[in-house]
Amino acid sequence: MIGSSVVLRTRSWIVLCVGFLTVGAPSAFATECPGHPDALGTSRTLVVDPREHPRIGTMQYRETLPLKDHEVVLTFDDGPLPKYSNQVLKILADECIKATFFIVGRQAKANPEGVRKLVAAGHTVGTHSMNHPLTFDRMPIDKAEAEVNGGIEWTTAAMSDSSELAPFFRIPGLMRAEGIENYLISRGIQVWSADFPADDWRHVSSDRVYQLAIQRLEAKGKGVLLLHDIQARTVAALPKIIRDLKARGYRIVHVVPATAERPATPTEPVEWLLHRPSESVPIARWPAVPNFVFAQVRTLPAPALADLNAQAAHQPLLPRRTRAEASVAATLAAPGRDLFAIPEGSLEVLLSTTASRRAATRLAAAATPHGSRGKAARMPGRSAGHATHAAPKHAAQANGTATRPTRLASLKKRTQ
Ligand SMILES: [Zn+2]
16 A cells, blocks of 8 residues: 555646655645545656667666656557547546557547647657558668658647657567667657557457556566557556556656756666666676567677776786687677577587487488488488587497497397
């Protein structure tokens, strides 16, 4: 249960900002949610500068929003679609919750009033492309840019003031690609992934959406939740999610972009990581392969010689081996994605413990009168390849007298 001294219930981000800036006396600024004494409310507003942290969301990126434990940011994609978006708006209004909406340009074009309702309710409005193609990871960059710009154009067209649009963008289907991310970042637009979805776009029950939202949040302790305001199951699940968030002591954070008049909330770099790195297990966390989409393929910075405590003046005194290691470290790239792929036909190489056994079996079979020799002769490439990867002692057997006992034993067995 959350006491009123912890949770701030407010109606506008301005009040929230004032409350947040006077940390230490939050209860003094707490306001009720009119007509809804049990509302979850919005605990604080977080002002972010997209240029300082251009990619957020641990489903794909290293950084996420600098949330404290038990803080949640609600995000809704793909709207506005009046039938469901209006219900989502009502549920959020009844709880005095501020969220972030990622608008599809085509939807804004068809329903500009829906965009205006979001702005009027004080929610943050970002964009989500013009047509929501699920091919951002492979479409030509000029096409991807047109998708981004179309979404921005039609969303701002629905607003009375283009400054009401937040420079936040979520790639449809989270189909990220370096090219489009760089384009967005060059324009000062923050790329939003998420910390966990609730699978509300899949054919699951609303109860399942509720369960997934809570389970995944509990697993991480805080984060950005990805939902969709165009789904009936989301509308049905949302009240339960909000009730449970309150029961479990979670707090809602409203995120807005920094402007000239509204500076970013001061944060430390480490706060942009979901969990602070532990000094006891730093190696176990690297290299981290994201469990959703391979996110980071850029080369890691090579350690400088100075990092190895090898100052230039002392180099001649260093053991030769240390210098060689420094040289290698400077040229090694981060492991590429291809390294994790298993080339076709190379399973035997990976399973090296069984490879030698297979090579021996194959040699024995080749000596039998059942035609295996002929089969091997027809596939010289395969045969040679396997022999190459076999253990040395078996390679020797193939050429020397050591193969004879195997042949005899094999023949004996087969004639029994
Ligand atoms: Zn979407």
